Amino acid sequence: MELLSVPKRGTSAREYVYETLKRSIIFLSLKPGQSITEQEIAEKLSVSRTPVREAFIRLVQEGLLETYPQKGTVVSLIDLERVDEARFMRRTLEKAILRLACESFPSDLAFELRSNLALQEVCLEEQNFIRLFELDEEFHRLIYRGCKKERIWDLIAQINADFRRIRVLKLSLGIGVGEVVQQHREIAGAIFDHNATRIEELVEVHLPQNDPGFERLRREYPEYFA
Amino acid sequence: MELLSVPKRGTSAREYVYETLKRSIIFLSLKPGQSITEQEIAEKLSVSRTPVREAFIRLVQEGLLETYPQKGTVVSLIDLERVDEARFMRRTLEKAILRLACESFPSDLAFELRSNLALQEVCLEEQNFIRLFELDEEFHRLIYRGCKKERIWDLIAQINADFRRIRVLKLSLGIGVGEVVQQHREIAGAIFDHNATRIEELVEVHLPQNDPGFERLRREYPEYFA
DNA sequence: ATGAATATATTAGTATGGTAGTATGCAAAA
DNA sequence: TTTTGCATACTACCATACTAATATATTCAT
Numbered sequence: 001m002e003l004l005s006v007p008k009r010g011t012s013a014r015e016y017v018y019e020t021l022k023r024s025i026i027f028l029s030l031k032p033g034q035s036i037t038e039q040e041i042a043e044k045l046s047v048s049r050t051p052v053r054e055a056f057i058r059l060v061q062e063g064l065l066e067t068y069p070q071k072g073t074v075v076s077l078i079d080l081e082r083v084d085e086a087r088f089m090r091r092t093l094e095k096a097i098l099r100l101a102c103e104s105f106p107s108d109l110a111f112e113l114r115s116n117l118a119l120q121e122v123c124l125e126e127q128n129f130i131r132l133f134e135l136d137e138e139f140h141r142l143i144y145r146g147c148k149k150e151r152i153w154d155l156i157a158q159i160n161a162d163f164r165r166i167r168v169l170k171l172s173l174g175i176g177v178g179e180v181v182q183q184h185r186e187i188a189g190a191i192f193d194h195n196a197t198r199i200e201e202l203v204e205v206h207l208p209q210n211d212p213g214f215e216r217l218r219r220e221y222p223e224y225f226a
Numbered sequence: 227m228e229l230l231s232v233p234k235r236g237t238s239a240r241e242y243v244y245e246t247l248k249r250s251i252i253f254l255s256l257k258p259g260q261s262i263t264e265q266e267i268a269e270k271l272s273v274s275r276t277p278v279r280e281a282f283i284r285l286v287q288e289g290l291l292e293t294y295p296q297k298g299t300v301v302s303l304i305d306l307e308r309v310d311e312a313r314f315m316r317r318t319l320e321k322a323i324l325r326l327a328c329e330s331f332p333s334d335l336a337f338e339l340r341s342n343l344a345l346q347e348v349c350l351e352e353q354n355f356i357r358l359f360e361l362d363e364e365f366h367r368l369i370y371r372g373c374k375k376e377r378i379w380d381l382i383a384q385i386n387a388d389f390r391r392i393r394v395l396k397l398s399l400g401i402g403v404g405e406v407v408q409q410h411r412e413i414a415g416a417i418f419d420h421n422a423t424r425i426e427e428l429v430e431v432h433l434p435q436n437d438p439g440f441e442r443l444r445r446e447y448p449e450y451f452a
Numbered sequence: 453a454t455g456a457a458t459a460t461a462t463t464a465g466t467a468t469g470g471t472a473g474t475a476t477g478c479a480a481a482a
Numbered sequence: 483t484t485t486t487g488c489a490t491a492c493t494a495c496c497a498t499a500c501t502a503a504t505a506t507a508t509t510c511a512t
Contacts, residue, residue, distance in 0.1 A: 012295070013496070037463065048497040053464080057283050069238070070464050070503040085377045089319065096318040151311045151385065159381050238465070263493065274467040279494080296473040296493055 001036075003044055004029050013047045018055035020045060025064050025075055026164050027130075028172075032077045032224040036065075062158050077226040078162050080214060086159045091207045093152060094140075095199055098187065100147040102196035109146040113188050116142060120181050129171040132181075136167075139184055143191070169217050169224075176213065180206075227262075229270055230255050239277035244284055246271060251290050251301055252390050253356075254398075258303045258450040262291075288384050303452040304388050306440060312385045317433045319378060320366075321425055324413065326373040328422035335372040339414050342368060346407050355397040358407075362393075365410055369417070395443050395450075402439065406432075 004023045008016045021041070024030045038049045038056065045052070056073060059065040063082070067073045116139050123132035137157075144153035170176060183206045190198055218225055230253055232245045247267070250256045264275045264282065271278070282299060285291040289308070293299040342365050349358040363383075370379035396402060409432045416424055444451055 039463080049464090050496055050498090054280065054283055054495095056464095057280055058287060061284060061287055067464075068504095070462090071505080072463060081374075082377060085375055088322075088375065089378050089381075092319055092322040093315065096314075148307075149311055149314065151308060152315050155315075155381060155385050159377065240465080265493085275494095276466055276468090280465095282494095293494070294474095295495065297475080298493055 001034075001040075001044070002029050003041075005045075013051035014054045017041065017045055017047060017051050018058055021055055021059060022062075022064065025059070026161065026168065028165060028168055030075050032075055032165070034075045035072050036075065037072060062161055064161050076162075078165055078224050079226045080218075082159070083162045083166060083214075086156070086163045087207050087209070087211075089159065090156060090163075091203055091209070093156070094207065095203050097144060097147050097149055097152075098190065098199045098203065099196050100149075101143055101191045102194050102199065105146045105191050109142055110192060113139070113142050113146075113191070117181075117184060117188055120184060124178060124181050129174075129177065132177065133164075133167060133171060136180065136184070137164075139188075143187075146191075165224075166214075166217065169221060170213060173216075173220065175216075227260075227266075227270070228255050229267075231271075239273045240280045243267065243271055243273060243277050244281035247281055247285060248288075248290065251285070252387065252394065254391060254394055256301050258301055258391070260301045261298050262301065263298060288387055290387050302388075304391055304450050305452045306444075308385070309388045309392060309440075312382070312389045313433050313435070313437075315385065316382060316389075317429055317435070319382070320433065321429050323370060323373050323375055323378075324416065324425045324429065325422050326375075327369055327417045328420050328425065331372045331417050335368055336418060339365070339368050339372075339417070343407075343410060343414055346410060350404060350407050355400075355403065358403065359390075359393060359397060362406065362410070363390075365414075369413075372417075391450075392440075392443065395447060396439060399442075399446065401442075 002024075003020050004027055006016065006019045006023060011019075021030070030036065038052045042049045042052045056065055056067060060067055064076055065073055066076050116135055120132060120135050120139070123129070123135060141150065141153050144150050183202065186198070187202050187206065190196065190202065228250075229246055230249045232242065232249060234242045237245075247256070256262065264278045268275045268278045282291055282293060286293055290302055291299055292302050342361055346358060346361050346365070349355070349361060367376065367379050370376050409428065412424070413428055413432070416422065416428065
């Protein structure tokens with residue numbers, strides 16, 4: 001088992017373990033359904049069981065781990081119902097947020113949005129999908145921040161963990177990468193032009209209700225799904 | 227310091243501590259801004275510090291506690307910006323959910339909704355505001371469940387913790403109790419009649435954008451607010 | 453050979469002691 | 483009187499030891 005370690009400095013052991021595990025789960029270095037134990041992680045990361053347990057507790061709360069007392073802990077399977085709910089939530093909120101953004105959006109964040117888009121183009125050309133993924137998340141966060149609704153994005157990010165694993169799977173199959181960047185361009189354009197007329201349509205395309213890609217993922221990786 | 231203890235049986239010490247503290251915070255038995263320590267809670271609840279620490283971690287994640295390493299832990303102040311965001315989120319989602327509910331709603335849950343409303347009336351007459359508060363939460367949860375979106379409600383409940391403390395403060399001043407029950411009646415009526423025309427208006431009234439009651443609360447309990 | 457009873461190993465849950473960082477009070481100096 | 487240095491107490495963080503529950507392996511009787 002390989003863990004995607006993160007810098008340990010300037011932070012507590014708990015935070016270090018938490019970030020490492022979270023990253024490992026989302027980028028599928030820890031597989032959905034895989035069993036792990038406190039002891040094992042503690043040894044791998046050279047800490048005691050205590051901070052590991054405490055990181056586990058947070059990850060359970062976010063739905064990324066499931067702990068069974070006296071039995072063990074497993075990485076949660078990807079639950080497509082939960083993904084559907086997360087998408088519904090994002091669709092609904094993002095329409096409302098984008099309408100706000102089209103009314104007014106602070107210029108400094110608009111600049112950051114443009115920069116982010118430019119970087120997305122670069123990553124697309126260079127096929128750097130991991131970085132593109134991070135830019136995607138940052139893109140949406142910027143929009144929420146511009147509307148003073150960043151806490152909502154943080155909350156979405158929690159229920160969205162499954163959604164993120166799906167994204168990683170899709171990226172690994174190279175599904176729909178270019179389209180997403182194009183959609184981001186159009187969404188940003190709507191904000192810059194204060195033009196809310198296409199918001200509904202753009203969001204529906206960006207976060208469709210029925211994603212046919214799901215079926216393919218399910219066929220390719222049946223053991224990852226609940 | 228008094229804690230609102232909950233039944234301890236059939237659950238872990240961690241869960242027991244967590245539920246007890248959460249209840250105590252929401253019902254303001256632990257005051258916003260108040261300092262608490264692991265040691266102190268452990269002694270009061272007759273458990274060791276470990277399950278207390280672990281309960282603290284969950285409560286920090288939900289925004290109800292703030293821990294400062296080597297300094298201490300305090301009950302979070304009520305943050306009105308956060309409350310505004312929570313309301314925005316609920317307004318937006320609840321409109322969408324209620325539109326779904328007006329299209330179709332399972333009959334067994336419709337029955338539970340009717341029962342819940344009847345109990346709300348009873349509590350209103352008997353001035354049992356604590357129970358009414360719980361029924362209120364259950365009312366909304368039932369609607370989300372009927373639309374197969376219960377996870378979203380669970381998530382809202384997290385960001386909503388501040389919102390719930392506000393409700394408790396309002397109830398203690400007897401603000402707007404009757405109105406809320408009436409609003410619930412109308413919302414339920416819309417679902418039963420499959421009539422979505424007034425949804426927008428009902429939600430705006432139930433979860434207003436600007437609540438003048440806030441100012442009064444702020445005057446009455448300035449030390450509770452950030 | 454098979455099944456049940458028992459022993460062993462493994463797990464998360466809990467308790468406890470030590471550590472390092474922080475605040476506080478007091479005494480000494482300015 | 484005010485400020486500085488220091489001792490003390492207090493905190494959350496972490497490591498470790500122990501407990502209780504579960505799963506697995508082994509033994510023994512049939």
